[in-house]
Amino acid sequence: EEEPQPGERPDTSPPEIPPGTDPLPDPSPEEFPGDSPEESPRPSDPAPTPAPLEIPEAGPDELTGSVTSEPTERRPGFLSRLLRRETKTVTRRVLDDDMLEQIEELLIASDMGVDTALRVTANMAEGRFGSRVSTKEIKQLLAAEIARVMDEVARPMPLYPDTPQVVLVVGVNGSGKTTTIGKLAAQFKAAGKSVVIAAGDTFRAAAVEQLQVWGERAGVPVLTAPEGSDPASLAYDALTKARADGADLLMIDTAGRLQNRKDLMEELAKIVRVLRKVDPTAPHNTLLVLDATTGQNALNQVEVFRQIADVSGLVMTKLDGTAKGGVLVALADKFGLPIHAIGVGEQIDDLAPFDPEDFAAALTGLDRTA
Template sequence: MAGFFSQLKQGLVKTRQNFVDKVGELLTGRRKIDEELYEALEEALIRSDAGVNTAMELVEKLRREVKNRKLTEAQELREVLQELVADLLGAGKPLNLAEPGPTVILVVGVNGVGKTTTIGKLANYFRREGKRVILAAGDTFRAAAIDQLEIWGERSGAEVVKQKEGADPAAVAFDAIQAAKSRQADVVLMDTAGRLHNKVNLMEELRKVKRVITREIPAAPHEVLLVLDATTGQNAIQQAKLFRETAGVTGIVLTKLDGTAKGGVVLGIQGEVRIPVKWIGIGEGMDDLRPFVPQDFAAALFSGLDEAEG
């Protein structure tokens, strides 16, 4: 895990330069706490894609803490800001796994966010934990999506349930659950077509898939995971709001955190959408998708300031 923390720190370098380093400059370059400083901190948060509302909320909480703790030196704000960020991120929320299985996880999101790749990496994670995994090729609109899922199945050692291109995704969901029951699988990961929020028929199809799953296993789907691309910044927050309303999203997988200056979007998602980020991706490798640990994220984000001060 120490290795992953180092990787997380490395992955957040651009976000740190975009936000935390600016905060460091602001706090180091002045002594007193004044209105100009608060405005500059708010602007730094917004530029990191934390979102306007979240930035305003964090700065307002910072004002209260300064007053409550009777702080006077700008340098004292760094630790308080890190506390507030960790607070906003909340406690880590693991995936809801059914005991006994199978656990059914529906994976949704628009095209191009890395949905199928995320499913493959989740399959790899569960397989390494000794679980039997079935992948359901529910994106039947694109033959390439089915092929891609089969490749991930081979790489991770998971079984793939599919039908021909253009088949009813709800039928694929039914087949996958029947296969999971008969083969005593632990986890079913269901791929879906990339959906745009204004495509009513696609959203209705997603509801149909969920109805079929719930009919076969009343408590399922146990998770509806929305895959978001961190590099899209504020667009990711808008997607989260739209999918929350239409798909009953229970958790978020945030991919491509490495190499983007927009990692502050994690704060915006938590502050404005209130859906827990459950997994994050910080690389291309099979093991570069991991459960989200909020305290680790906050520590990695502010580590540049720690090292500068040390």
């Protein structure tokens, strides 16, 4: 090639390609991944939004009381560990307004309700406000206060000398009435009582069949009526037969009904009126079965069923499937109705007497074996 002469500009034009020769192919994305259009962000695409950082609030140092501005590692909050086991390192914090507010939020999240949560925390802090407490001590204080509230309502279902004792079981759809009747019948039968069950849900054949299965498990006869029959008429016939047979207990199942259905609630009131034509004191017990997973809605159910059927006691089911059993504390605090038993499973013996201390320990995460 000729050297460029002084003053001449070098030729920068691309070299000529002979005819019939393909130009060099462009590099594929596999050869240069960083330059691939799929991996290179386009100016028109919005940049991905990063997840917000959860920055723990600065709090007093455990020993000096100074404010820690740059924690070296993220630790769970003191009160967020209330439902966990106590760690080996004992941490003590001042029981102040901020801590009480966080405890209230935890209790409200467990469906205890605002009013009851405020009362429980206020009683727990009485005489201890401003003192330093550990996680375990907080759990113990909470459990003691909850057990104190629940002690007033932990009562077994009373048995009366006059027979047959009529037990009317009510509740909304799916609350567990049928299984509760089967479990109670098995317990009374094991205690030497003569029990009869009346399948008062005459509108659903499946409900009658289910109750018959439970009756067979418990070894208890089940009285039925044709589908679509008047449940009040069945209750009347069942009480008459139980009295003639000398039964100790007559347990009457009722159709599940929503508390906002006026027609169904009136039907329940009719059953009570018909029973009192045979025995003016019947029903001797009206058990309202509540589903623990319904949370604060249980308060509305108790309010309505008390007006219609004069509820005398509660049975709480499905406590094994929810972390929101705090509604029991709200029920005890507001209504004071006896809690006779709690359902913790599907087996025939999975109906336990209500123990306030065990319940309080389970709700707060307190390890009673430690």
